[in-house]
Amino acid sequence: MRHAFGTVFRKELIDNLRDRRTLLTVLVFGPLFGPVFYAVMMNTIVNKQIGNLDQPLKLPVRGASYAPNLVSYLQQNNTVIEAAPADPRQAVKAGKADVVLVIPREYAEAFRAGKPAPVELVMDASQEAAGKNINRTRTLLQNYGREIAALRLLARGVDPRAIAPLAIEDVDVSTPQSRAVLVLGMVPYFFLFAAIIGAFYLAIDTTAGERERGSLEPLLTTAVPRGTLVAGKLAAVSFYSAVSLALDILALYWCQGLFPAAKLGIAVNFDLPAALAAFLVMVPFCLFIAALLAVVASFTRSYKEAQTWLSFIFILPLIPVLALLLFPAQPALWMMLVPAMSQDVLMTALIKGQELSGGFVAVSVVVTLAAGLLLARLAAWLYRREKILG
Amino acid sequence: MIQVTGISKRFGAVQAVEAVSFSAPDGRITGLLGANGAGKSTTLRIISTVLKPDSGTVTVDGADTLAAGDAVRLRLGVLPHASGLYPRLTARENIRYFGELNGLAGAALQQRLDQLIALLEISEFAERPAKGFSQGQRIKVALARALVHAPRNIVLDEPTNGLDVMATRVLRTLIRGLRDQGHCILFSSHVMQEVAALCDDIVIIAHGRIVARGTPDEIRRQSGETDLEEAFVKAVDAAPGAAP
Numbered sequence: 001m002r003h004a005f006g007t008v009f010r011k012e013l014i015d016n017l018r019d020r021r022t023l024l025t026v027l028v029f030g031p032l033f034g035p036v037f038y039a040v041m042m043n044t045i046v047n048k049q050i051g052n053l054d055q056p057l058k059l060p061v062r063g064a065s066y067a068p069n070l071v072s073y074l075q076q077n078n079t080v081i082e083a084a085p086a087d088p089r090q091a092v093k094a095g096k097a098d099v100v101l102v103i104p105r106e107y108a109e110a111f112r113a114g115k116p117a118p119v120e121l122v123m124d125a126s127q128e129a130a131g132k133n134i135n136r137t138r139t140l141l142q143n144y145g146r147e148i149a150a151l152r153l154l155a156r157g158v159d160p161r162a163i164a165p166l167a168i169e170d171v172d173v174s175t176p177q178s179r180a181v182l183v184l185g186m187v188p189y190f191f192l193f194a195a196i197i198g199a200f201y202l203a204i205d206t207t208a209g210e211r212e213r214g215s216l217e218p219l220l221t222t223a224v225p226r227g228t229l230v231a232g233k234l235a236a237v238s239f240y241s242a243v244s245l246a247l248d249i250l251a252l253y254w255c256q257g258l259f260p261a262a263k264l265g266i267a268v269n270f271d272l273p274a275a276l277a278a279f280l281v282m283v284p285f286c287l288f289i290a291a292l293l294a295v296v297a298s299f300t301r302s303y304k305e306a307q308t309w310l311s312f313i314f315i316l317p318l319i320p321v322l323a324l325l326l327f328p329a330q331p332a333l334w335m336m337l338v339p340a341m342s343q344d345v346l347m348t349a350l351i352k353g354q355e356l357s358g359g360f361v362a363v364s365v366v367v368t369l370a371a372g373l374l375l376a377r378l379a380a381w382l383y384r385r386e387k388i389l390g
Numbered sequence: 391m392i393q394v395t396g397i398s399k400r401f402g403a404v405q406a407v408e409a410v411s412f413s414a415p416d417g418r419i420t421g422l423l424g425a426n427g428a429g430k431s432t433t434l435r436i437i438s439t440v441l442k443p444d445s446g447t448v449t450v451d452g453a454d455t456l457a458a459g460d461a462v463r464l465r466l467g468v469l470p471h472a473s474g475l476y477p478r479l480t481a482r483e484n485i486r487y488f489g490e491l492n493g494l495a496g497a498a499l500q501q502r503l504d505q506l507i508a509l510l511e512i513s514e515f516a517e518r519p520a521k522g523f524s525q526g527q528r529i530k531v532a533l534a535r536a537l538v539h540a541p542r543n544i545v546l547d548e549p550t551n552g553l554d555v556m557a558t559r560v561l562r563t564l565i566r567g568l569r570d571q572g573h574c575i576l577f578s579s580h581v582m583q584e585v586a587a588l589c590d591d592i593v594i595i596a597h598g599r600i601v602a603r604g605t606p607d608e609i610r611r612q613s614g615e616t617d618l619e620e621a622f623v624k625a626v627d628a629a630p631g632a633a634p
Binding site for chain 1: 435438439463464470473477479490493495536539
């Protein structure tokens with residue numbers, strides 16, 4: 001019954017091509033959600049992190065007259081001193097200032113006496129956006145303190161190096177690509193997302209939708225083995241999933257110029273061979289997800305119910321992605337045995353610019369395909385039960 | 391020729407069909423008559439192989455539904471209770487899909503499509519998507535779909551449901567035509583007049599059991615009633631499991 005397989009496959013392709021919602025998700029929403037979301041997010045991050053490094057730090061200072069030396073040190077170090085708001089705490093709480101430096105009257109006296117001179121940094125540690133300016137201010141104050149300490153030691157005839165027993169030097173071995181992972185860590189999820197959403201509506205339409213319309217019963221009275229019917233349907237669902245995935249990869253490939261990655265000092269390795277490798281690594285997942293969705297959908301009674309249950313599937317691949325973001329680990333063989341996780345790990349390595357291990361890729365492809373085929377057999381078995389008619 | 395022998399089917403606590411036996415010979419119209427919930431649809435679904443009987447056997451032209459499902463399905467054209475067309479496909483595409491599934495292809499399929507579209511007067515809406523079809527149009531397309539592979543045996547589950555007078559007359563003429571060509575036709579209905587007007591043989595089913603069967607004359611004679619409707623009521627009331 002090979003011709004029947006082709007007949008079912010073709011019919012589902014054409015039938016769903018006429019459904020505007022399916023088409024929109026497969027061709028537009030699925031493929032573009034990731035890259036667009038990404039372009040917006042990256043640009044925002046970059047503007048926050050880099051944009052203001054070169055700019056002078058605007059620092060409201062209260063009681064500047066008590067510490068003219070400190071103030072002129074700040075000014076020499078790219079800081080613009082502003083008048084402090086009347087109530088610094090309130091101003092910071094309201095987000096009107098990132099940080100306010102308050103120099104109390106006692107400062108001058110303590111400084112002159114050689115005791116620790118109090119200064120207050122009024123800030124809101126929960127304001128992530130203010131963190132950069134808080135750190136800049138703190139670093140400036142610490143540097144000033146160190147300079148003064150050295151001068152005081154010299155005045156007492158002590159080598160200032162005595163209070164610097166450690167000489168710490170940062171040696172950053174991260175390559176631009178590995179830094180990219182911090183920023184691009186979600187990209188594998190977007191690929192998974194595109195594959196899932198490409199399969200989503202088709203999986204429902206060809207299973208629960210078919211039952212709800214009443215077309216399943218006549219279909220089951222044709223002289224086609226049910227396994228062949230299921231195979232044709234799954235092939236169509238996988239195909240749509242793969243189309244959505246391919247478009248997503250192409251979109252990322254074409255749009256990468258829009259990402260201000262270089263400004264962050266990271267290199268995105270996504271040339272044509274990498275894009276092709278991404279597709280080959282990801283495409284077994286399309287069969288897997290199609291079969292998984294079909295199995296879940298065959299337990300549901302209506303289109304609506306199927307939609308609800310299948311929505312949970314969106315969260316599933318997010319679990320390994322989040323786990324790897326929270327607990328970064330080197331790729332390991334066991335990860336290749338988990339569909340979604342293996343693709344995530346391999347995609348991450350690909351973006352990092354690491355050499356993909358052929359063995360790992362092979363295990364991922366074989367295991368994911370095998371799991372997909374197993375689920376497909378399960379779906380076929382579910383379709384042989386008479387309960388399938390609901 | 392459809393031969394049903396002692397089939398029973400239970401859904402949970404409900405005995406839908408119990409020890410049902412009858413035969414629907416070629417060249418005759420057999421009507422399965424019963425109230426809603428009497429077990430008509432279950433019986434027809436067992437015949438069309440989408441349900442399996444708990445016990446008993448069904449053969450279609452000698453092929454067993456359990457042992458040779460594919461062979462049975464090739465010999466059977468089924469119009470299920472819900473017409474179940476694909477709304478985004480046109481009438482012609484709906485029919486063609488089932489033709490291809492049942493092994494037709496090329497010029498033979500094309501010819502068969504044109505023939506059915508003419509026979510069932512579908513041409514006016516043949517190229518329109520099924521989404522906006524009237525009930526009558528839907529039944530016609532679903533019937534064409536059931537007939538596309540020229541099956542010897544035709545099973546119709548309440549085919550005249552929701553049809554207007556004209557459409558019903560067209561359908562009756564068509565069913566008689568198929569009978570005269572030698573097809574075996576089994577159809578279910580809960581409408582007495584429907585069965586009386588069309589059927590050569592009547593099988594009355596109540597509470598999942600056969601309570602009477604034969605030609606309309608035989609059924610009238612068995613019950614001692616001159617009116618078929620009275621005969622039907624009498625047969626159903628006498629059935630075991632009837633409400634006291």
